[in-house]
């Protein structure tokens with residue numbers, strides 16, 4: 001994971017600042033990126049790692065090539081789990097402690113509406129049975145966002161719309 005001014009970099013006396021990292025990213029992308037989104041990405045990156053630390057994820061900072069700044073934080077193994085699996089299992093354990101139930105092999109296929117508001121989803125369980133899950137809020141996190149030029153360019157607007165709806 002990318003991060004700058006992280007505790008791992010501080011521990012190695014690595015002096016790259018958020019401003020320098022931001023300038024590097026913008027220059028590398030020929031200033032075609034959205035500056036405000038990049039700035040937030042850089043500014044929040046170390047806090048993301050701190051949050052993950054609190055949830056049991058540990059990192060190791062590395063430099064992937066001699067020309068690149070030392071901003072890569074590799075996820076350390078957790079028991080038999082490596083890389084992404086180590087990250088996901090740490091978060092899953094925490095979510096389960098907070099009462100989150102995971103339904104594996106249960107693809108959602110329809111959103112349920114009442115009076116114009118989303119109230120749940122229909123899904124198929126791992127045996128092929130139809131199931132209905134009622135919910136106060138539904139967050140669609142099914143991936144593929146990066147493959148849609150339309151969605152990725154309207155990202156912040158879309159997120160604003162979603163959060164406005166959830167807050168209502």
Ligand SMILES: Cc1cc2nc3c(=O)[nH]c(=O)nc-3n(C[C@H](O)[C@H](O)[C@H](O)COP(=O)(O)OP(=O)(O)OC[C@H]3O[C@@H](n4cnc5c(N)ncnc54)[C@H](O)[C@@H]3O)c2cc1C
Pocket residue numbers: 106107108109141142143144145146
């Ligand atoms: C080869 C590769 C390397 C990458 N390397 C990096 C990297 O080094 N650094 C980086 O930052 N990013 C990297 N990325 C990008 C990163 O993996 C994605 O941006 C990120 O995983 C997207 O997260 P997401 O939660 O939106 O979607 P996903 O991670 O795709 O998660 C979506 C989940 O929803 C589930 N799902 C889909 N449909 C349904 C349904 N109907 N009902 C229920 N569940 C459903 C899927 O099974 C999946 O588990 C890489 C991507 C690839 C493919």
